Amino acid sequence: MRTLMKGNDAVSEAAIRAGCRFFSGYPITPQSEIVEYMSWRMEEAGGSFVQSESELSGISMIYGAAACGLRTMGSSSGPGFDLIQEGIGYIVSAELPTLIVDVVRYGNGLGEIVPAQSDYWQVVKNGAHGDYHCLVFAPASVQEAVDLVGHAYDKAEEYKNPAILYYDGAIGQMMEPIVLPEMKEHDPDQFSWSIKGRGGEPQKQVTSKCYYEYTTPEAYVENLQTKYAAIEKNEQMWESYLTEDADLIFVAYGIMSRTCKEAINVARKQGIKVGMIRPITLYPYPVKAFETLPETLKGVISVEMSALGQMVEDVRLAVNGRKPVFNYATGKMIPDTEEFISYMKNVLEGKEESV
Amino acid sequence: MAKNLVTPKLISEFNRFCPGCGHGLIGKMIAQVLEERGVEDNAIQVYAVGCSCFISTVVKADSIQAQHGRAPAVASGVRRARPDAVVYTYQGDGDAAAIGLSESLYAAYRNENTTAIFVNNGVFGMTGGQMAPTTLEGQKTATSIYGRNTALTGQPFKLAELIAQMPVAYVERCSLSNAKLIAQTKRAIGKAFDNQLAGKGYSFVEILSPCPTNWHMDPVKAYKRLDEVVAEEYKLGVLRDSKED
Incomplete structure (x- = not known):
């Protein structure tokens, strides 16, 4: 019920x-x-x-x-x-x-x-x-x-x-x-x-x-x-969403992953190939989710409601230098779809610096 | 007629206390009290940090080591998890009156149906004899090398008097300084457990105990000091008995 x-x-x-x-x-x-x-x-x-x-x-x-x-x-x-x-x-x-x-x-x-x-x-x-x-x-x-x-x-x-x-x-x-x-x-x-x-x-x-x-x-x-x-x-748990052909992969958990998923759906309609890895366990960190990254991948974006970007350290360890990692730390704000898409475009156009 | 002396089953064959320390004697009395009431297999002992933590190697009841000062709170959790067990805390004065004051007072405030054994030797023993809240005025310790200056650090702290303000079952201060007072201490420990077994609520027994090592005196002098100096500041006797309300 x-x-x-x-x-x-x-x-x-x-x-x-x-x-x-x-x-x-x-x-x-x-x-x-x-x-x-x-x-x-x-x-x-x-x-x-x-x-x-x-x-x-x-x-x-x-x-x-x-x-x-x-x-x-x-x-x-x-x-x-x-x-x-x-x-x-x-x-x-x-x-x-x-x-x-x-x-x-x-x-x-x-x-x-x-x-x-x-x-x-x-x-x-x-x-x-x-x-x-x-x-x-x-x-x-x-x-x-x-x-x-x-x-x-x-x-x-x-x-x-x-x-x-x-x-x-x-x-x-x-x-x-x-x-x-x-x-x-x-x-x-x-x-x-x-x-x-x-x-x-x-x-x-x-x-x-x-x-x-x-x-x-x-x-x-x-x-x-x-x-x-x-x-x-x-004990690693995660959800992978549209990652197989992705040019960009977001890594997001909790409430952030839901707004992120919405933005991914809208971006896909605009032709941006973007996906998401959503950790469900944070310890153990789901490094297995990062074992196979698509050839086409141009960057992995850790997005989190913190001022400094804390999870990005574990994302970097999981990616282990194979692809650029970006730190999208939003403080107390949850980005809306437009802000997510704008960030994606900036990464694809080389306007964001990787960590 | 002389009684046969029987070693309590709960007592281990060795202990880690210094010569002349009071903890071993108190441990023996706790074991005797539990066994005389036939509850030794149903007892849960909660202790924390400091010399008092060695109690679990002396009194072999099921035991939980709390964080420094938190034994009364841990025992409050145990009390609810095991309603039929005999639950008691065993703490020194630094543990229960300094870092754990809040947990001590709130366990009494909730009138937890537990027994608290509080050993007051006036110093932090395990860490090398630093000043405790219970240190007497003028007493030299590792952190009051010219003698405790009460103008700066406060007067000797009276936890038993504070607890006696609350509607708990029983509060008594005892001493180990001579055979008669040791016998009275055992009676007080017994009463504190009897209260719990009768569901009367929180009982608190403070025991003035010597620390020859950190008082820098031989055991004979240390026991004498308990009588002549410590008990002058910390008056012995029943501070609260709910029966008398």
């Missing part, structure tokens, strides 16, 4: 239906709807909701509940998302799954509440110190956000690593018709590592894996390298 839902509400409901039974959060625009929705819905589903005194505390509660094997979720934006990084680092070190939602707002520091994609470096590289990545999923629609929630939980549990659902404030705020998944129950005791009191078994310790599990320097390094190599090999 199709239903009309706001992005943030739909993601919350999808998490409940994936078996999430613990949520802790703090209000910040443009993610507050998640906190509001969870405040009543979690109780209805038999789980626990805590409006925490800070994001530092909220992610800590999530860490505790995740250590007990529950499916857990947290969410924030901007400066609140910064405070979550401490907890993410510890959840990573203890190899626990959780799902964190970053509903991106624009600007440094307090910044603004308008949609943006400028947390790319923070979510894709790592926001806390140390050697790690979170699994990062970047939906381009409310339906895709809903569909990725259950998948993100499965993968977070498979790799014992936090996942981040990363979308701009636009997808968080807009309403779209969606189909929700069926309700699923999650058994927190299914994992050998779930904390519940030792119950006659030897003591279990949830802490950095370097203390009890990977105790030699070699074992610690090997565990991390093996885990992230497997993620990079197996």
Whole structure:
């Protein structure tokens, strides 16, 4: 059955239906709807909701509940998302799954509440110190956000690593018709590592894996390298759109990919051969999408709602010098079709400098 | 008639604490209290960072190491995830009263049905004896080499008194300075767990404990200092008992 839902509400409901039974959060625009929705819905589903005194505390509660094997979720934006990084680092070190939602707002520091994609470096590289990545999923629609929630939980549990659902404030705020998944129950005791009191078994310790599990320097390094190599090999997700014969390929994710696709359709009618690679996972970055580039290709354009262009670094690595790469960083603006086409023409006419 | 001394099953055979440190003694009492109530297999211990983190190598209950200061918040998540478990936090004074003050106060404010064991030795022990909020006026530490200047850094911080302002189940300050007070400390720990088992809400036990290493004195002098100096500033006794409301 199709239903009309706001992005943030739909993601919350999808998490409940994936078996999430613990949520802790703090209000910040443009993610507050998640906190509001969870405040009543979690109780209805038999789980626990805590409006925490800070994001530092909220992610800590999530860490505790995740250590007990529950499916857990947290969410924030901007400066609140910064405070979550401490907890993410510890959840990573203890190899626990959780799902964190970053509903991106624009600007440094307090910044603004308008949609943006400028947390790319923070979510894709790592926001806390140390050697790690979170699994990062970047939906381009409310339906895709809903569909990725259950998948993100499965993968977070498979790799014992936090996942981040990363979308701009636009997808968080807009309403779209969606189909929700069926309700699923999650058994927190299914994992050998779930904390519940030792119950006659030897003591279990949830802490950095370097203390009890990977105790030699070699074992610690090997565990991390093996885990992230497997993620990079197996978990890349993307959509390729009209790339086979393209003279130009845009690389865009989230809300940007939708306006970009519209511009591509219009440009194609004007005879400009243009296509798009849309990463769905940002970590692992879908480098496989770039393995075969058309002979005719004149340039790859990374387009993103950030002031500096953050994803372009990964686009350059994926293209690896085979073709020129252009950095179309739009700040807080989403270009309209005319602006996209004008940029395409500039690239084709040699008026834009590659990076 | 003398009782047989039995080593608690939860206690490990070794510990990493310095000679004369109070942590090992407190760990033993926690293990005894849990076992006397038959809940040792149902206990979840949440600790954080600093010397107190070695508690998990001494008390072998299922354990989670929180970020520095965040044990009360982690325990709040555990409390909800495992409603039937016995959940407690174990923290030092730098951990719970400096970096984790917010999490400490809010766990009490929510009246979490948990037990908080707070070990006050007046210094940051693991990092080498720097000044803590609990350091006494004039006390020399690695970051107050001429003695703590309270005009610049504030008076010794009284976390137990702050928590006792809130409608929690129980707050008591105890000391390890002699056998009688150690026995009282064990009674307080026991009561704090009994409250949780009875669903009465948040209980907080502060324990004045010596740090001979960072106080730069032998253990005998350190235990004496607890009585003669520390307990003068940090008065012992029950600060709150909901039964008396």
